Structures are given as C-alpha cells and as structure tokens.
Amino acid sequence: MPEAIDAIDRRILRALQRNGRMSNVELANEVGLSPSPCLRRVRLLEESGVIDQYVAVLNGPRIGLGLTVFVRVWFKTQDAEITQQFAETVRKFPEVVECYLTTGECDAIMRVVTADLHAYWRFQADHLTRIPSVQSVKTDVPMETIKRSYELPLL
Amino acid sequence: MPEAIDAIDRRILRALQRNGRMSNVELANEVGLSPSPCLRRVRLLEESGVIDQYVAVLNGPRIGLGLTVFVRVWFKTQDAEITQQFAETVRKFPEVVECYLTTGECDAIMRVVTADLHAYWRFQADHLTRIPSVQSVKTDVPMETIKRSYELPLL
DNA sequence: GATAATTTGGCAGGATATGCCACCCCTTGC
DNA sequence: GCAAGGGGTGGCATATCCTGCCAAATTATC
Numbered sequence: 001m002p003e004a005i006d007a008i009d010r011r012i013l014r015a016l017q018r019n020g021r022m023s024n025v026e027l028a029n030e031v032g033l034s035p036s037p038c039l040r041r042v043r044l045l046e047e048s049g050v051i052d053q054y055v056a057v058l059n060g061p062r063i064g065l066g067l068t069v070f071v072r073v074w075f076k077t078q079d080a081e082i083t084q085q086f087a088e089t090v091r092k093f094p095e096v097v098e099c100y101l102t103t104g105e106c107d108a109i110m111r112v113v114t115a116d117l118h119a120y121w122r123f124q125a126d127h128l129t130r131i132p133s134v135q136s137v138k139t140d141v142p143m144e145t146i147k148r149s150y151e152l153p154l155l
Numbered sequence: 156m157p158e159a160i161d162a163i164d165r166r167i168l169r170a171l172q173r174n175g176r177m178s179n180v181e182l183a184n185e186v187g188l189s190p191s192p193c194l195r196r197v198r199l200l201e202e203s204g205v206i207d208q209y210v211a212v213l214n215g216p217r218i219g220l221g222l223t224v225f226v227r228v229w230f231k232t233q234d235a236e237i238t239q240q241f242a243e244t245v246r247k248f249p250e251v252v253e254c255y256l257t258t259g260e261c262d263a264i265m266r267v268v269t270a271d272l273h274a275y276w277r278f279q280a281d282h283l284t285r286i287p288s289v290q291s292v293k294t295d296v297p298m299e300t301i302k303r304s305y306e307l308p309l310l
Numbered sequence: 311g312a313t314a315a316t317t318t319g320g321c322a323g324g325a326t327a328t329g330c331c332a333c334c335c336c337t338t339g340c
Numbered sequence: 341g342c343a344a345g346g347g348g349t350g351g352c353a354t355a356t357c358c359t360g361c362c363a364a365a366t367t368a369t370c
Binding site: 023024025035036039 | 356357358359360
C-alpha cells in the first residue's frame with residue numbers, strides 16, 4: 001500500500017529537506033514537472049507518511065539556548081514498568097529534545113538543550129537524577145559542530 | 156543588531172517549529188496579529204538568523220532508512236590538523252547526519268542513519284574506521300524512540 | 311498492436327503573499 | 341503637560357500561488 005518512491009519523488013524529498021517552504025511552482029521547476037502533478041506528489045508523500053512534518057529550524061544560541069548535551073542514562077532495573085515511568089517523565093521535559101531506549105552499554109540516550117552549563121546542571125540535579133528509575137548518567141558535551149544536517153541519505 | 160525577541164515572536168517561533176509550512180494568515184490568527192505585521196516579523200526572524208531554515212522531516216523507516224546509530228569516536232591524537240582532516244571527511248558522508256567534537260570521555264559524537272544494521276556495519280568497517288585519525292569507536296543503538304522533537308525549549 | 315490505467319499538463323476560480331501608505335501608540339525632549 | 345519623532349500595526353491593491361477539474365499523453369497490460 002505504500003506507493004513506490006521513484007526518482008522524481010526522491011528529487012522532491014531532497015528539495016523539501018533543504019527548503020521546506022519552497023513554493024510549489026519553484027519545486028516543480030526544480031524536479032522537472034509542471035505544478036499540478038508536482039503538488040499531487042507532495043500531497044501523496046504527506047498523506048502516506050513519508051513526509052512527517054515541516055518544521056522551522058531555530059538557531060539555538062540566537063535565542064539563548066546555546067548548549068546541547070548528549071546524556072547516557074543507566075537504569076536501576078530494566079523492567080517494563082520502570083521504563084514506562086521513565087519515558088512518561090522524560091516526555092514532559094521540554095529540555096529533552098530526543099530520547100531513545102538502547103540496549104548495550106547504557107539503557108537510554110538523550111539530547112538535552114539548555115541555555116548553558118549551569119542550566120544543564122540544574123536540570124540534571126533537580127530533574128533528571130531524581131527520576132526514580134535513573135541510577136546514573138554520563139554526559140558528553142559537544143564543543144564544536146562539525147556537521148548538522150536534516151537531510152536523510154536518500155538513495 | 157539582534158533585535159530583542161518579545162512574546163509575539165516567541166509565539167511565532169513556537170508555531171513555526173510545529174508547522175513550518177503554516178500559511179501566514181493562519182500564523183497571524185494564532186499569534187493575534189494581522190497578516191502584514193506577522194509576515195514582517197517572520198522575515199525579520201529569518202534575516203536575523205533566528206530562523207535558520209525550514210525543512211521537511213522525513214519518516215526514515217518509510218524510505219528504507221530505519222536505523223539510527225549514535226557513535227562515539229576516539230582519536231589517535233587530538234592535534235588540530237588530524238581533527239580538521241576528520242571533520243572534512245565526515246562532512247562528505249551522507250550517512251553522518253550530525254557530528255560534534257567533544258571534550259571528555261570521547262573525542263567526537265555522531266549520529267549515523269542507514270537502512271539497517273548490516274548497512275551500518277559496512278559504513279563503519281569500510282569508511283569510518285578507515286579515517287586515519289580514528290582509533291576506535293563505540294556505538295549505541297536506539298531500540299525504541301521515547302521522544303523526538305524539533306522544538307527548542309523556548310522561554 | 312490495441313486497450314486500459316495511470317500520470318501529466320493546462321486552465322479557472324479562489325486564496326494567499328507582498329509592498330505600500332496611513333494610522334496608532336509609545337517614547338523622547340522641551 | 342505637550343508636541344514631535346520613531347517604531348509597530350492594520351488595511352488595501354496587485355501579483356503570485358494553490359487547488360480542483362478535465363483532456364491529453366504516456367505507460368503498462370493483455
């Protein structure tokens with residue numbers, strides 16, 4: 001039921017990943033189609049869930065959110081109930097921009113965005129480590145961005 | 156030069172983070188402004204760099220890119236030249252969606268997107284560990300997504 | 311090679327974006 | 341307290357764009 005994605009669809013996706021507010025006529029020119037079928041393809045990609053959403057990407061430092069931290073989390077136990085409770089709590093923290101459960105060395109990974117190290121420290125001390133299921137955490141702090149892309153490696 | 160961001164700007168940013176393709180009239184209604192001043196504020200936010208770009212967020216699994224892996228990298232040496240070479244190489248890999256230099260336990264963190272574990276393994280064996288500056292890597296594989304947001308914690 | 315299904319392109323009506331100008335509000339200076 | 345100035349807002353006119361419909365073309369199927 002998910003229609004096959006052909007070369008034109010890939011061109012559309014590539015273009016919209018770079019500029020999600022592109023007008024349909026501009027997009028149609030770029031992919032070599034007239035506006036009508038181009039728009040129809042975009043709508044199909046949206047409705048079929050290939051395109052999840054469109055978002056504006058903000059410049060963190062420009063709005064006082066200069067620090068991103070990657071946090072690895074270890075749980076006290078791995079049973080489902082404790083994990084569920086952790087998930088629900090984490091989802092409510094706006095500072096936690098991403099969070100995944102992992103198997104392997106640690107139990108969860110998350111990305112936290114705050115104003116600065118002090119703000120992060122407060123978040124960790126006041127909220128993160130107070131979640132009952134959390135045993136310990138380790139943080140990795142990016143010092144310099146080498147690459148930050150929102151384009152998936154199509155093809 | 157960076158104009159202050161007031162409450163209306165924050166409302167605009169919040170809305171555009173959730174739906175970057177919102178029409179200007181819809182956005183104006185949501186923030187309580189008429190279309191004209193609303194559009195001008197959006198343009199200012201774009202030109203001043205508060206809004207970096209607009210992107211379409213794709214559903215990875217739907218296009219055959221079901222695996223995201225977090226990789227921690229250790230360098231052989233930390234001198235600037237080696238690091239620079241690492242950065243330039245990594246920027247060319249489309250699978251590497253994000254990459255940061257860190258200080259602390261490891262030397263770099265990256266997020267890699269591939270079709271599956273096998274594809275990741277090929278990437279690691281054929282490309283990543285062949286970068287001269289790379290001494291070793293450790294991977295954390297998300298098994299379940301608890302949260303994935305594109306909204307920065309404004310305010 | 312003919313038919314059917316899918317996709318494309320063009321067109322018309324409606325909605326939206328854009329640029330301009332007058333008005334309002336708030337501040338500044340007297 | 342009052343007048344002048346500046347920034348922000350709202351409304352309007354034009355141009356552009358989106359949207360749905362139908363015919364034509366392309367592709368697939370038999």
